[in-house]
Amino acid sequence: MTQQHTTTPSSVWNKVEGLGFGGDYNPEQWPVSVRLEDLELMREAGVNFLSVGIFSWALLEPSEGTYDFGWLDEVMDNLADIGVKVALATATAAPPAWLVRKHPEILPVTADGTVLGPGSRRHYTPSSSAYRRYAAGITRVLAERYKDHPALALWHVDNELGCHISEFHGEEDAAAFRVWLERRYGSIDALNASWGTAFWSQSYGSFAEIMPPSAAPSTLNPGQQLDFQRFSSWALTDYYHCLVAILREVTPEIPCTTNLMASSATKSMDYFAWAKDLDVIANDHYLVAADPERHIELAFSADLTRGIAGGHPWILMEHSTSAVNWQPRNQPKMPGEMQRNSLAHVARGADAVMFFQWRQSFAGSEKFHSAMVPHGGRDTRVWREVVELGAALKRLEPVRGSRVRSRAAIVFDYEAWWAAEIDSKPSIDVKYLDLLRAFHRALFLRGISVDLVHPSDSLEGYDLVLVCTLYAVSDRNAATIAGAAAAGATVLVSYFSGVVDMQDHVRLGGYPGAFRDLLGVRVEEFHPLLAGSQLKLSDGTVSSVWSEHVHLAGAEAVQTFTEYPLEGVPSLTRRAVGSGAAWYLATFPDRDGIESILDTLLDESGVAPVADADPGVELVRRTSDDGHSFLFAINHTRSAAAVAATGTDLLTGAPFSGSVAAGAVAVVAEG
Ligand code: GAL
Numbered sequence: 001m002t003q004q005h006t007t008t009p010s011s012v013w014n015k016v017e018g019l020g021f022g023g024d025y026n027p028e029q030w031p032v033s034v035r036l037e038d039l040e041l042m043r044e045a046g047v048n049f050l051s052v053g054i055f056s057w058a059l060l061e062p063s064e065g066t067y068d069f070g071w072l073d074e075v076m077d078n079l080a081d082i083g084v085k086v087a088l089a090t091a092t093a094a095p096p097a098w099l100v101r102k103h104p105e106i107l108p109v110t111a112d113g114t115v116l117g118p119g120s121r122r123h124y125t126p127s128s129s130a131y132r133r134y135a136a137g138i139t140r141v142l143a144e145r146y147k148d149h150p151a152l153a154l155w156h157v158d159n160e161l162g163c164h165i166s167e168f169h170g171e172e173d174a175a176a177f178r179v180w181l182e183r184r185y186g187s188i189d190a191l192n193a194s195w196g197t198a199f200w201s202q203s204y205g206s207f208a209e210i211m212p213p214s215a216a217p218s219t220l221n222p223g224q225q226l227d228f229q230r231f232s233s234w235a236l237t238d239y240y241h242c243l244v245a246i247l248r249e250v251t252p253e254i255p256c257t258t259n260l261m262a263s264s265a266t267k268s269m270d271y272f273a274w275a276k277d278l279d280v281i282a283n284d285h286y287l288v289a290a291d292p293e294r295h296i297e298l299a300f301s302a303d304l305t306r307g308i309a310g311g312h313p314w315i316l317m318e319h320s321t322s323a324v325n326w327q328p329r330n331q332p333k334m335p336g337e338m339q340r341n342s343l344a345h346v347a348r349g350a351d352a353v354m355f356f357q358w359r360q361s362f363a364g365s366e367k368f369h370s371a372m373v374p375h376g377g378r379d380t381r382v383w384r385e386v387v388e389l390g391a392a393l394k395r396l397e398p399v400r401g402s403r404v405r406s407r408a409a410i411v412f413d414y415e416a417w418w419a420a421e422i423d424s425k426p427s428i429d430v431k432y433l434d435l436l437r438a439f440h441r442a443l444f445l446r447g448i449s450v451d452l453v454h455p456s457d458s459l460e461g462y463d464l465v466l467v468c469t470l471y472a473v474s475d476r477n478a479a480t481i482a483g484a485a486a487a488g489a490t491v492l493v494s495y496f497s498g499v500v501d502m503q504d505h506v507r508l509g510g511y512p513g514a515f516r517d518l519l520g521v522r523v524e525e526f527h528p529l530l531a532g533s534q535l536k537l538s539d540g541t542v543s544s545v546w547s548e549h550v551h552l553a554g555a556e557a558v559q560t561f562t563e564y565p566l567e568g569v570p571s572l573t574r575r576a577v578g579s580g581a582a583w584y585l586a587t588f589p590d591r592d593g594i595e596s597i598l599d600t601l602l603d604e605s606g607v608a609p610v611a612d613a614d615p616g617v618e619l620v621r622r623t624s625d626d627g628h629s630f631l632f633a634i635n636h637t638r639s640a641a642a643v644a645a646t647g648t649d650l651l652t653g654a655p656f657s658g659s660v661a662a663g664a665v666a667v668v669a670e671g
Pocket of ligand 1: 324356
């Protein structure tokens with residue numbers, strides 16, 4: 001569906017000066033007097049970038065074909081006057097009531113057949129032909145109207161595609177699924193072979209017989225489930241393309257994006273596949289207040305976003321200044337936490353810091369969600385911190401365009417995540433992210449940067465590569481991983497990796513099929529642990545979730561299980577490969593075990609922290625192509641912490657003292 005265009009969009013970074021700062025701006029909720037005050041406050045805070053009109057369709061087109069652009073014209077002109085650039089939304093994230101009334105078939109249908117109604121938002125299915133027609137209509141009208149507007153810097157297509165609901169089971173969705181399958185397989189025989197339909201009499205005679213997975217007496221065909229996940233992720237981008245095709249035609253030089261939700265909580269969209277269609281990666285991230293290690297989850301999400309962005313600078317399109325309104329208990333951010341969060345995203349590659357939303361609503365579902373301008377106005381901690389952050393970002397302008405350069409990589413694949421967690425596996429306790437995040441956490445605590453890379457990406461230049469529960473892998477990608485070890489990297493592969501190919505067919509001859517030769521092991525049988533059980537390992541550490549009957553076939557045992565019936569069976573192995581090594585981890589160690597294995601791997605690979613610092617300080621370095629380096633030191637503790645770095649702290653303009661105050665951040669321009 002992607003169209004060919006002769007003009008390529010220019011980079012958003014040519015339009016937004018310095019680091020972007022701002023948020024979602026919903027002026028349609030406010031009278032003119034407030035909108036004028038907004039301009040003053042935006043100047044005071046140093047705002048230079050806003051997303052406008054995300055949920056404004058019903059006001060822009062109050063009835064079919066009748067438009068009211070008065071307020072948006074005024075807002076765009078006023079923002080241009082004060083030098084603010086706009087990511088203008090296509091306004092399609094909430095269909096107007098008249099459209100639902102005329103075309104109720106646009107409404108989403110869930111797997112159990114429930115039709116989700118209007119009165120909220122995102123009440124459409126991306127495969128609805130009527131919805132696509134009307135969404136394309138308003139998109140074209142907006143593009144034509146604002147194509148030459150000086151404030152327009154970026155198209156914000158729809159909003160958080162796949163948020164709230166990401167799989168759709170209506171008639172048009174089923175039809176689109178069938179077309180997608182036919183294109184993927186070419187023949188029904190190929191589909192039957194791929195889905196293994198000889199099992200349970202599931203063979204299909206034609207594509208017309210196929211339905212999306214729905215409520216069924218027992219477990220559904222895993223091939224059908226996996227393909228429906230793939231299709232559902234693709235269907236959202238196909239809808240995105242419909243709108244982008246119009247934007248490219250009318251405004252070929254304006255870049256397009258949509259805000260992703262990359263985090264440990266978003267599983268349904270393959271953002272690595274989406275990335276090629278976005279002119280710049282934009283991500284939304286919200287902390288879970290109840291998580292005492294929420295700053296580590298933030299680091300994971302930001303590293304994942306940088307991976308999706310291929311290492312290029314990205315936009316933090318939304319986060320919150322303080323509390324959200326949608327968690328069970330919405331604790332505000334602690335003093336200084338918003339700055340630590342914002343600058344942690346910058347440290348990990350964001351060149352724009354934006355919030356949901358500019359001004360806190362007085363009505364509607366999100367009135368208790370924090371914003372840059374709180375209900376209490378200017379005399380509030382949040383507003384003071386917003387102004388401080390705006391000033392800090394101004395001082396950090398030299399950082400713009402620089403990149404995080406990591407020597408460690410964690411392989412990350414949404415398809416492997418989906419496949420690993422489809423039902424009927426050896427253990428429900430094997431969750432794709434658990435081991436992966438345990439290693440990420442241990443790296444975070446050591447101040448070691450790590451890139452999250454797709455298995456089809458090159459691993460050149462990485463000295464340490466971690467492959468965690470990569471259940472499904474293609475031959476080609478397994479070969480890339482093996483190649484990294486041969487080229488000198490230390491590669492660790494964990495249990496439940498390489499077990500199946502991308503059709504979810506078991507690789508026969510012993511697990512972990514795709515990595516057996518690389519690792520020099522052969523696993524005969526899985527021994528998942530019962531809930532709550534633990535195992536003692538030969539080095540005194542403890543593990544849970546998983547064990548298995550490993551045979552050495554070229555590797556050496558480094559650690560073994562100690563308990564019946566696997567006593568003496570290897571739980572950790574190493575095989576020298578070329579100038580590198582391939583390690584196999586056959587269980588899920590506890591935190592001490594993870595740390596001790598990681599330390600061994602770090603020693604072997606020579607991968608070291610970016611600087612020395614007291615515990616509790618997050619450390620990341622960004623370096624520019626012309627050799628400038630910036631060390632971000634974020635003190636998550638409530639006492640001052642030492643950091644071994646010399647240079648100028650960009651945030652204060654003074655030489656860095658070697659200490660970061662409690663809860664504070666230093667960004668040291670080194671040298
Ligand atoms: C996002 C959404 C915003 C707002 C925000 C609240 O998912 O894009 O519109 O609802 O959450 O946290």
